Amino acid sequence: MASVDPALEREVWARANGTCEYCRMPQACDVLRFQVDHIVARKHGGSTEPSNTALACYACNAFKGPNIAGIDPVSKQVVQLFHPRRDHWGDHFEWHGALLVGRTPSGRATIAVLQINLPQRVAVRRQLIAEGAFRTA
Ligand SMILES: [Zn+2]
Structure with a gap:
């Protein structure tokens, strides 16, 4: 991935806290460095x-990756992925303990494509919740 302008990178980090x-x-809570995502990939x-x-x-x-859409596992329809700049997170997702649940077709497709509920990722969140380091409310 090509580097992003340092000023933009700082803005993205600050905006996302x-x-x-x-x-x-x-x-x-994560050992791997977070990255600036192109919501709509350059390609x-x-x-x-x-x-x-x-x-x-x-x-x-x-x-x-470069995905901008996914398949809603419920309706089987192709839908756009969650767009952090246009969409409100809480409209599309909710926590059920350490499990993230999609409230909309877009939320469900995003969870599927990004594999947010991969067992190891859920296990890490469950541990962090128990330690008080990860908040779902
Ligand atoms: Zn993530």
């Missing part, structure tokens, strides 16, 4: 501007 804008993991014409960038943990960013 050091937290993944998809799975809400804080960088302080689809997405720009490197504040309106098209989000802070993403390594796992979310790696699973998301």
